[in-house]
Amino acid sequence: MKCLIYVAAVVFLAGTVALADVTAPAEEDLPRKERVSQGHITWHFDDPVPVGRFVNGDYYVVGPVTIVKMDPEPKDGRNLSTLNLDPGGRGDRAFDDRMRGHDPEAVARLPIRMDPGDMLVSSVSTDKSEHRCLFDRENNKSWTLSYSILTSLEEPVPPDTFRPGYCDRSMRMYRARDLQWERLNDLKPVEDTPDIDRWAGFFRQPWIDLMGFCWGGAAEYQPQYARETARAEAFATLLLNLDFPKDQKRPLLTNFVQYGIDLWSIVQHPAEFIRWRANGGHGSGRKWAIVFAGMMLGDEEMASPTETHPDFMFGQDMQTMYDRAWTGADVVYAGHRGVWKGEPAGTNPAHKPYEHLDPVDWPTGSFQYEWMDEPRSQYTGEVYRRMINSPVWVGMALAGRIMQAEQFYAHDAFFDYVDRWMTEDDAFRKEIVEQIDEEKSRHDFRDDRFRTGRVSDPFVEQMWETYRAPQLGQESDGEPLDRSQ
DSSP states (O other): OBOOOOOOOSOTTTTOOOOOOOOOOOGGGSOEEEEEEETTEEEEEEEEEEEEEOTTSOEEEESOEEEEEEESOOBTTBSOEEESOOTTTTGGGOSOTTSTTOOGGGOOOSSEEEOTTOEEEEEEEOOGGGOBOSSTTOOOOOSEEEEEEEEEESSOOOTTBOOOOTTOTTOOOOBGGGOOGGGSOOBOOOTTOOOHHHHHHHTSSOOOOOSOTTSSSOTTTSOSSHHHHHHHHHHHHHHTTBOOOHHHHHHHHHHHHHHHHHHHHHHTSOOGGGSBOOBTTBTOSSHHHHHHHHHHHTOHHHHSHHHHOTTOOBHHHHTEEEOOOTTSOSEEEOOSSOEETTEESOSSGGGSOOTTSOGGGOOOEEEOOTTOSSOEEEOHHHHIIIIIIHHHHHHHHHHHHHTTOHHHHOOHHHHHHHHHHHHSOTTHHHHHHHHSOGGGOSOOTTSGGGOTTOOSOHHHHHHHHHHTGGGGTOOOSSOOOOTTO
């Protein structure tokens, strides 16, 4: 079943577009409702309460409220909710009792009292086998179909207000009037440009992203594997830099910035187990969405997350660093677990940096998934470098360069590594095959899946060929990006 969709070092605030004043409605002007529905969830209240909406469409109520009924019914460990999602308290384990490490103490049970400052995250359960999201090749591993969020506020807010991040107990609110539209480009689309409205739909509902290894994503619209999270963030931000009319960009921009605000709320309340550390294809993405949202909102701390929170881990940064590779390159892939604060983050030799070694000296790793009859071995670092991570990092790096975000992102090795991936002579692959012991690997590096410069999606590849390749001296039929404007 396929997914359904709900249809800088400069003076940072310089150039902010001045919008007409947007004022908050009076409480008496808000509709009083006995229930509201968001996504697949309907919350029923004990009495009618004033109801408003944030700019992304999520509901809030003004004042205390008691939820007495929910559709679908929370029952038998399914369709559960949690109040004030707390990364440190493992509230992400509340939503379905089939979740690994399910915490029944984190479940909010009817009747649910909400006071101003409270946020309720409610879920709809599903069966793993029913979905393949977000990209068709991806198998769902989550018991959750979708999430919806209801917020209680002390007073109404202007209609251009973003919902506070779902882990932000300070309830900081950003305004759409502050979006710095001038940071977006109006580049010409390429042949395989996807539907921008469709992508706005993918980001409409909350992406709850506290649980690792694909266990908690919303199967209807959210990637399960962080490799695909990186792909999705690339699609969204590249689309926003094309010459669609502003009104057509607005839904995707609003929804994607809300996504970035939610991720930022996690970073500000870090827990050891939800840092997006490098672990093969897990850990990718997230940082770019936060940088993007911070730039667009004029929030320098958000736009520079690793400067603001230097102890928070992001996978693609841990897996890219400056060093001398056996190929002669001066930037390398730092291995399955990458490097943290100058030291290998993994203890297994197959998970450590390896590109400084000739292929004949590369360590292999043994692994066995539950569907395998016996353990298998592979050259873990190079397999993940060539087949998993590099092809999906291209879009994020390209979007970051287009928006001149390098100074905020503050990890130049990531951008330079992607340039290397897209330009390095593929002849080195032949040398790998000649040096390694093929008996120790289940992968054939002669397969096209391992070629240098491979990109996961035609849209991203065409954008690279048009707007980055000319800057690197590569041939292209497109127009080079003019970054002087």
